[in-house]
Amino acid sequence: MGEVKKHDTPKVDQLKTGPWPSFVDDIYSYAEKHKNQACFDIMGQMELSYTNKETHWKHGGIVGVFGYGGGVIGRYSDQQEKFPAIWAFHTVRVHHTAGKWYHTSALKKLCDMWDSRGSGVVNFHGSTGDIILLGTVTDQLEPIFFDLTHQLHWDLGGSGSNLRSPACCMGKSRCEWALIDVQELDYELTMAFQDELHRPAFPYKFKFKFSGCPLDCVAAVARADMSFIGTWRDDIRIDQEAVRAYVRGELKPNAGAFSDRDWGPFDIKKEVIDLCPTKCMYWDENEQKLYINNSECNRCMHCIAVMPEALRPGQDTGIAILIGAKAPILEGAQLSTLIVPFMKVEPPYDELKDFIYKAWDYWMENGKNRERIGELIQRVGLNKFITEVMGLTPIPQHVRVPRDNPYIFWKEEEVEGGWTRDVAEFRKRHPA
Amino acid sequence: MGIEKFKELDPIYTQPYDPTLAEKLYNPEKPMENRITDIGPPYFWQFMPPVIQKNYGKWVSHEIIQPGVLKYKSETGDVVYVVRCGTPRLETTDYIREICEIADKYCGGYVRWTTRNNVEFHVTDEETLKALIEDLKNRKHPNGSYKFPIGGTGAGISNIVHTQGWIHCHTPAIDASGVVKAIMDELFEYFGSHKLPAKTKLALACCLNMCGAVHCSDLALVGIHRKPPLVEDERLEHVCEIPLVIASCPLGAIKPATAEVDGKKKKTVRINVDRCMFCGNCYTMCPALPISDGEGDGITIVVGGKVSNRITPPEFSRVVIPYIPNEPPRWPTTVKWLKKIIEVYSQYANKYERIGTWINRIGWERFFELTGIPFTEKCIDDYRLAYTTYRTSMHFKFTKHVDEVFNAPENYKVELFK
Numbered sequence: 001m002g003e004v005k006k007h008d009t010p011k012v013d014q015l016k017t018g019p020w021p022s023f024v025d026d027i028y029s030y031a032e033k034h035k036n037q038a039c040f041d042i043m044g045q046m047e048l049s050y051t052n053k054e055t056h057w058k059h060g061g062i063v064g065v066f067g068y069g070g071g072v073i074g075r076y077s078d079q080q081e082k083f084p085a086i087w088a089f090h091t092v093r094v095h096h097t098a099g100k101w102y103h104t105s106a107l108k109k110l111c112d113m114w115d116s117r118g119s120g121v122v123n124f125h126g127s128t129g130d131i132i133l134l135g136t137v138t139d140q141l142e143p144i145f146f147d148l149t150h151q152l153h154w155d156l157g158g159s160g161s162n163l164r165s166p167a168c169c170m171g172k173s174r175c176e177w178a179l180i181d182v183q184e185l186d187y188e189l190t191m192a193f194q195d196e197l198h199r200p201a202f203p204y205k206f207k208f209k210f211s212g213c214p215l216d217c218v219a220a221v222a223r224a225d226m227s228f229i230g231t232w233r234d235d236i237r238i239d240q241e242a243v244r245a246y247v248r249g250e251l252k253p254n255a256g257a258f259s260d261r262d263w264g265p266f267d268i269k270k271e272v273i274d275l276c277p278t279k280c281m282y283w284d285e286n287e288q289k290l291y292i293n294n295s296e297c298n299r300c301m302h303c304i305a306v307m308p309e310a311l312r313p314g315q316d317t318g319i320a321i322l323i324g325a326k327a328p329i330l331e332g333a334q335l336s337t338l339i340v341p342f343m344k345v346e347p348p349y350d351e352l353k354d355f356i357y358k359a360w361d362y363w364m365e366n367g368k369n370r371e372r373i374g375e376l377i378q379r380v381g382l383n384k385f386i387t388e389v390m391g392l393t394p395i396p397q398h399v400r401v402p403r404d405n406p407y408i409f410w411k412e413e414e415v416e417g418g419w420t421r422d423v424a425e426f427r428k429r430h431p432a
Numbered sequence: 433m434g435i436e437k438f439k440e441l442d443p444i445y446t447q448p449y450d451p452t453l454a455e456k457l458y459n460p461e462k463p464m465e466n467r468i469t470d471i472g473p474p475y476f477w478q479f480m481p482p483v484i485q486k487n488y489g490k491w492v493s494h495e496i497i498q499p500g501v502l503k504y505k506s507e508t509g510d511v512v513y514v515v516r517c518g519t520p521r522l523e524t525t526d527y528i529r530e531i532c533e534i535a536d537k538y539c540g541g542y543v544r545w546t547t548r549n550n551v552e553f554h555v556t557d558e559e560t561l562k563a564l565i566e567d568l569k570n571r572k573h574p575n576g577s578y579k580f581p582i583g584g585t586g587a588g589i590s591n592i593v594h595t596q597g598w599i600h601c602h603t604p605a606i607d608a609s610g611v612v613k614a615i616m617d618e619l620f621e622y623f624g625s626h627k628l629p630a631k632t633k634l635a636l637a638c639c640l641n642m643c644g645a646v647h648c649s650d651l652a653l654v655g656i657h658r659k660p661p662l663v664e665d666e667r668l669e670h671v672c673e674i675p676l677v678i679a680s681c682p683l684g685a686i687k688p689a690t691a692e693v694d695g696k697k698k699k700t701v702r703i704n705v706d707r708c709m710f711c712g713n714c715y716t717m718c719p720a721l722p723i724s725d726g727e728g729d730g731i732t733i734v735v736g737g738k739v740s741n742r743i744t745p746p747e748f749s750r751v752v753i754p755y756i757p758n759e760p761p762r763w764p765t766t767v768k769w770l771k772k773i774i775e776v777y778s779q780y781a782n783k784y785e786r787i788g789t790w791i792n793r794i795g796w797e798r799f800f801e802l803t804g805i806p807f808t809e810k811c812i813d814d815y816r817l818a819y820t821t822y823r824t825s826m827h828f829k830f831t832k833h834v835d836e837v838f839n840a841p842e843n844y845k846v847e848l849f850k
Contacts, residue, residue, distance in 0.1 A: 011761040015610055016575035018617030023520040023609050025573035030524035039524070042599065049598035049607065050760035053726035057602040059719030066463040075600060091600065095473035100545040103479045104532035105445035107543070111525035111532075112449035120525045124545055127595060127643045134522075134600050142463075143454035149468035150457060153435045153444050165473075169547065172489035173480055174504055174512070181489070183476050187437075194470035214741035218547050221746050222648035222739045256496040257586030260627040263783045275784060277743055302743045302784070308493045327642030329713055330682040332816050335648070335746055369676065370717075 004037050007044030011051065030120055038119040038135055041083035048079065063090055063138050065145040069200040071156025072141055088137045089119070092144055093130040093157035095165050095190070098183040099173050100125065106152065113147045128207065129167035130157035155194075162200040166190050168210035169217040177304070178212030179230030179317040180345065186210050188349055189356075202360070203367035213313065214301055220322075220336070225373050226356065227322040227336040234314035235294040236303070242310035243268075243290045247283075254306050272303050318344045323359065324374025334374040337382060339390065341397050355390075362389045381409075435471045438478040481542035483512050483556050499624050500582035501565065513561045514552050517568060517580035518591045518616070518623060521549040522599060522609045530571070530579065538564045548591045548633070550584045583624035587631060589774070591623070592616060594636040595643050597655075603712060604638035605655030605729035606758055612636055614762040618771055629781035629790070632774070633738070640711050648737035650787040651770060652749050657710040659728035660703050661721035665691040669699040672718035680717040683707045709815070731756045731766050735773060735799075736788030747788050752800070754810035769805070776802045801831040 015024045024043065031039035045056050061074025073091040080087040094110070110131070114120060119135030126132040136144065148154045157165035166189060168182035169175065189208060190197070196206075209224035211217060213231070220227035245251045246266055252259070253266045268290075273281050280296035281303060283289075290310075292303075304311045321343065322336030345352055363373045366380070377385045382399075386392050396402075412419045435442070457466040477485065487506035494504045502514040519527075531551055535543040538560055544552045553568075555561050571579040584590040592615065595601065597608025615634070622628060635646035638655040646652035668674075678686045678701065685707035691700045701721075703714075715723045733756070737749030752773075756765045773787075780802060781790035791799045800807045813821045 012610075014761040015613045016573070017577065018613070019576075019578055019581065019620045020613055020616035020623075021518065021520045021579055021581065022573050022575060022577040022613065023522040024613075025575050025577060026520070026524050026527050027522075029574060030526045033526065046598055046607075046610075050610070053729065053758040053760065054724045055598050055602060055604050057600065059602050059715070059722075066467065067469055075602065089600070096545075097473050097479055098476040099480075100547075101476050101479040101484075102543055102545075103441055103445065104535050104541040104543065105441065106474065106479065107528055108532050109445055109449050111528050112451075114525050116449070116451045122523060122525060122528060123521050123596075124519065124523065124528065124551070125521075125549070127593065127645070129547075142458050142460075146454035146458045146466070147449075149471060150466075151444065151447075151449060151453060153442055153471060153474055155469075155471045155473060167547070170544070172491075173476075173484050174491060174514070176491040176493055176504070178489070187472075187476060191472045194472055198470060216739045216741065216746070219645065219648065219739040222737075223645040252495065254586070255494055256626070257631070258626055258783060259496070259586070260499070260625045261587075271783065275743055298741075300741050300743055305742060306784075308495075312492075325645075327637070327640070327645050327647055329641050329711060333642075333647040333748055335748070369679065370713075 004031070004035050004040055006040050007047060009043050009047035012043055012047045027121065034115070034120065036120055037085035038089070039121065041077075041085040042089070042119070042121065042135065045077060045079055045083050045086060048082075057089075061088075061090070063141060065141055065156070068156060068198045070159040070162050070198060073159055074138075075135075086119075086135065089135040090138065090141065092118070092133040092136065092141070093126065093159055093165065094133060094148065095155050095157040096125055096129045096131050096167070098168055098186040098190075099170050100129075101173065106154075109152055110154070113144070113152070117144050117147065128157070128164045130165050156198070158197045158205075160200045161202045161204050162198065162206070163193050163196040163202070164205055164207045165197070166208035166210065167218055169212050171210075171212045175212055176308070177215065177301070177313060179232055179313055180210070180212060180228070180319050182210035182212045182228075182230070184347065185228065185319075185345065185349065185352075188347055189352070192349075192353055193356075196360075202364060204370045204372055206360075206363075206373065214299055215305070220325075222325050222335055224325055224336065225323065226359070227325060228319050229322065230317060231299055231320050231342065232314035232317045233342055234316040236292055236297065236314060237312040238290055238292065239310050240289055243307060244288050246307050246310055247288070251307070251309050255308050272306050275302055276300075277302075318342045321355065324372070324377050326372045326374050330370070331375045331378065334372075334378075336374070337377065338397055339386065339392070341395075358390055435474070437475040439475075441478045442474060479542065481540055481554055483510055484542075484554065486510065487512070496585045496626070499588060499626050500585055501561070502585060511556065513555050513558070515555075515561070515564055515568065515582060516546065516550045516552050516584045517582055518584055519545075519549055519551050519580075520609060520613065521591075521594065527579070534564070534567065534580075538567070546584075546591075548584065548593050550591050551580070581620070581623060586626040587628045588625050589619050589622040589628070589632045589634060592634040592636055593646070593649075595638045597638040601638060603641065603716060603724075605657050605712075605724065606638050606653075606731055607760060608636055608638045610761055611653065611731075611763050611766065614767050615770055618767045619774065622774065628774070628778050630784055630786045632777075632787065634770075640713075641716065647734070647748055648739045648746055649749055650735065650738060651773060652734045652737070653766065653770075654732045654734060655729065656732050656755065657712055657723045657725065657729050658755065659723070659725045660705040660708040660710065661712075661715055661723040663700060663703060664720040664722075665698050665700040666693045668701065668718065668720035671720050674699060674701060677701055677714055677718045677721070680713045682711065682713065683709060686714060726758070730758050731763070733766070733769060733773075736786075736791050738786050738788055740786075743784065744789050744792070749788075750796075751811055752803075752805050754808065773803055773805075795829050797829050797831045797833060801833065807833060 063074040123132035168186040171182035209220035280293040321340040325336040635649040733753040734749035
């Protein structure tokens, strides 16, 4: 390898200082150590973007590995003479593990591969969840895929109009509030839908996300076309002695989350009872006892989060399924809509797979190009989606409020006598 | 074709990487030869440390013993300590190797990342915990930034989830990693402390495609365009499907057209610029409609969203500052306003109130007054479902806005009758 060519990057260099980890220092350190021209060039191109405030990546570029329609995103510089080492700088999406746990032996081997076949620049992780390898050329794509599958037993993630790499929270691996085994669910569904993940056949992207509880740490309700969120339907478990310990100030409220400010002594009435959205709790001062009317609880988890040593979710747990979240493009942002309020799930999750296929079949048949399933539901109506598409019976939980207009699409068979009427008979009763 | 669901570490990872193997296996003439497909990611179980495997589903409670350091207790009596560190998300394999070196030294080789780009180290005794924290604090990049700042827990600011920006994306209106670095440098004290009224989640998306789905964050930045796309008549018919381009516009602002270029008739499109809302969806469909512009592009700030169901349901973030120009490398105006919003929120919100729940209590008019953010007609929705955001009640507060616009006689004239 010849001498590397460095670029002047006075603007980008200003991001080397300050306390937050500097990606500029990191990339330059790597560039110097490995004499990596691509890293110098990427910083050079970034400086150009900082000067004229526009990106210098060309639009798209269809590249990939044989037999897959996703997992690799083509990227080409529009400054190929200035920055020849990044003329092609494709992205490779490597499917993260459920819960994002890794062993260093696997990570180091992945790094060795990427040093050898790419720029050495990565994202841990991309927004959807994948490990992102940033920057390689077309000729390296098949070898990278062969290295991943043969030497790392690792597959690509999703991109384009297919199932994107599903993602979950840390679940039962570390969280006491994981009401479902999100990691196992994530892995099993990922494996069951490998074809949908690698070979685009959908109108547009489709995302699964799994959160173990209604606190929703992976933002399933905001980011996933199909959001799976753990919940429970029996009683919150109460350790009354621990409740009293919070009241006496012996335990730190909210597990110590407010430690750097003096909010005064813990006040169970003000901080728990009064903030309960359904007002289903009562603290009896004389008895020193907490009462919860569980049938009125909407499981927001505030009381549990404030007093984690004293309160725990119930043990009759399952998942809720919500459908249709997306970012603003095109019809505006959407949160997922509750479709199934509670479902018991066990491996191999066959009833869940049936449910998913039912939604996909309808979307693939009826969705327009680049129409997310949430937009399709808006277009055809939630009522039709629930009843005719999913074959479910509507319940009040499906809506926040009932409709305010009476413009109901009655069907002919619902109306006595049908719609065929004799106008002559009508005029006999009502002369014009 | 599947790989075993390894409960113990797959022996493949103990074999060194062979940089020559792929060329031996891959035959361009016979692309299916030796091809392994559809194996998915490695099974997660093999990558979890023994204490996590043993106590899977058995955790009873947790405690944040100091910002960024958590202790989990299991019903088996086991405990695990977790140190959470912010990372820039955009990094090199050397940085990942350094994480591996730390995990090898203290954590038996196991490590985990969070959804918000933090890395987490797990240990089972206090002595190792102390040594690990000390070690992490002392690791710095050449120009002094922390490699592994500890924090991101409790009532503070967690790491920013963000997109690629100018480092790697073809449709961004703003940079991502640079803006995030500038913001986190300024808000650094809130990452490693618990002094805010509640958890505060920040996010950045460099265009409206929002691969970061930032629309439900306490505070978020979105890259926007403000100039309609250019139309490259010469090139368009060669690189774009015209019906798809027309259909891509949510406002029906694109129509087919024919243009003469060097005496040749070219099929192309025309944009009704009065209808364009600068979403950029047409450019995603058609490279001959470039929309980025150094002067036109910039940042919108949205606030008050959340995804958690705690106390109140999940909610969208709302636009409060419609546009701030791109100001690389440190985006001072953007950073200034974010800091202002955080400080005002910190001063006025009650304990447990997220930014959005605080604003819902005090009213948006009070939010604009307290922060000093000028309210303009650009914050009034005129897209789909806009009506749901209008105020249709007598529940409002008399903030300075009423006085300035309606109660001062000279302003009254200016504002209402000009």
